[in-house]
Amino acid sequence: MSIAHHPGEELLLSYASGAANEAVALLVASHLALCRQCRLVVASSEAAGGSLLEDIPPVAMSAQAYQSVLSRLDEPAAAIVRSAHLDSSVPAPLRAYIGNDIDGIAWRPIVSGLAHYPLVTRDGVRARLIRAEPGAGVAPHTHRGEEWTLVLTGSFSDVTGRYGPGDVQTTTPDIEHQPTADPGPACINLAVTDAPLVFRGFLPKLVGKMFGF
Amino acid sequence: MTLPSVDRLNAAICAIAATRDRAAFQIVFDHFAPRVKSYLVRLGASAPLAEDLAQEALLTVWRKAALFDPARASASTWIFTIARNLRIDAIRRERRPDLDPNDPSLQPEAERDAGDSLDWGKAEDRLRTALAALPKEQAEIISLSFLAEKPHSAIAAELGLPLGTVKSRIRLAMARLRLALGDSP
Ligand SMILES: [Zn+2]
Numbered sequence: 001m002s003i004a005h006h007p008g009e010e011l012l013l014s015y016a017s018g019a020a021n022e023a024v025a026l027l028v029a030s031h032l033a034l035c036r037q038c039r040l041v042v043a044s045s046e047a048a049g050g051s052l053l054e055d056i057p058p059v060a061m062s063a064q065a066y067q068s069v070l071s072r073l074d075e076p077a078a079a080i081v082r083s084a085h086l087d088s089s090v091p092a093p094l095r096a097y098i099g100n101d102i103d104g105i106a107w108r109p110i111v112s113g114l115a116h117y118p119l120v121t122r123d124g125v126r127a128r129l130i131r132a133e134p135g136a137g138v139a140p141h142t143h144r145g146e147e148w149t150l151v152l153t154g155s156f157s158d159v160t161g162r163y164g165p166g167d168v169q170t171t172t173p174d175i176e177h178q179p180t181a182d183p184g185p186a187c188i189n190l191a192v193t194d195a196p197l198v199f200r201g202f203l204p205k206l207v208g209k210m211f212g213f
Numbered sequence: 214m215t216l217p218s219v220d221r222l223n224a225a226i227c228a229i230a231a232t233r234d235r236a237a238f239q240i241v242f243d244h245f246a247p248r249v250k251s252y253l254v255r256l257g258a259s260a261p262l263a264e265d266l267a268q269e270a271l272l273t274v275w276r277k278a279a280l281f282d283p284a285r286a287s288a289s290t291w292i293f294t295i296a297r298n299l300r301i302d303a304i305r306r307e308r309r310p311d312l313d314p315n316d317p318s319l320q321p322e323a324e325r326d327a328g329d330s331l332d333w334g335k336a337e338d339r340l341r342t343a344l345a346a347l348p349k350e351q352a353e354i355i356s357l358s359f360l361a362e363k364p365h366s367a368i369a370a371e372l373g374l375p376l377g378t379v380k381s382r383i384r385l386a387m388a389r390l391r392l393a394l395g396d397s398p
Binding site: 008009010013014017018019021022025026028029030032033034035036039040041043044045046047048049050051052053054056057058059060061062065066068069070072073077080082083084085086087088092093094096120122166 | 235238239242243245246247248249250251252254255260263264267268271272275276277279280285286287289290291292293294296297298300301305307308309310311312313315316317318319320321333336337340341344355356358359360362363364365379380383384387390391394
């Protein structure tokens with residue numbers, strides 16, 4: 001898999017710092033499972049976090065803090081689970097939400113050839129899976145906020161280019177696009193939007209409202 | 214009082230993993246608990262909550278010491294990620310989608326399976342130096358990213374800067390940090 005489109009470094013940094021909410025973090029972590037290059041960016045950001053922790057002026061713990069932790073060291077703790085290899089097209093961080101089998105998802109149809117499956121919404125930011133049959137796509141729209149789309153299977157294209165497995169498309173409010181699934185296997189992607197899309201035309205507007213796009 | 218060196222702290226966590234060494238645990242506790250508490254207070258936790266979570270973080274260090282790998286991250290970086298995740302879980306009450314760095318299904322394969330030669334412990338030393346040498350305006354944004362839980366748009370507003378400027382400073386800073394790691398972009 002060769003990944004051509006990566007999340008912006010500010011997104012990777014907000015994942016590393018913990019500022020990103022769950023919906024955004026799900027998209028970033030799923031990309032990381034597929035992309036060594038971005039894992040290194042996140043690891044360097046976390047090292048910056050470690051360095052800031054090292055340099056922070058300490059705040060004294062209470063007098064009995066150490067004793068209180070000592071008294072808990074022998075409490076039974078959950079066993080450490082190590083990940084086993086799993087042959088799945090679902091990136092590890094997404095498995096907590098949908099399991100291992102991408103074909104087992106209870107898709108909710110939107111229009112012909114297009115279905116979705118909501119995952120999580122935090123602070124008005126929604127993460128959902130979108131499944132588009134070849135040729136199907138989302139009607140022309142612009143955005144009030146940002147939209148990030150991670151391709152899991154298949155590929156899609158729009159005016160900005162072609163996106164395949166592992167790629168993350170980032171769109172900003174100034175872009176109007178009509179993403180359409182390419183010929184081949186169905187295009188399944190993880191889409192995160194921080195504001196409703198703005199559709200052109202009455203019918204897409206209505207459909208968009210009904211399905212919360 | 215001199216601070217324990219990075220190597221000493223790394224070795225202390227390895228000793229906890231190997232022999233459940235309580236003297237080593239006390240070194241780690243004394244050094245990190247007050248820093249974790251400070252980090253949590255900086256991010257808005259009340260003092261009693263920060264105290265509880267700092268204790269919890271150090272208890273996690275004791276329990277998960279076997280997962281610590283000094284070739285992957287220094288003690289402070291590893292403990293930073295523990296504190297960050299505890300905070301998301303306890304204060305924001307959100308799940309943290311996370312990666313197991315040893316997960317064999319990571320692609321391409323997990324770094325060391327691929328025969329990667331990067332010694333992360335050494336690389337972090339260089340990264341620290343690079344961080345200290347960042348131009349002030351870049352360092353400020355990196356530091357705010359970790360110590361003020363705000364989206365970059367809010368940081369931009371607070372500093373009276375266009376969002377584009379904040380993003381480009383982040384990119385410049387990250388490029389320098391990556392260079393320090395010796396990883397070509
Ligand atoms: Zn990437």
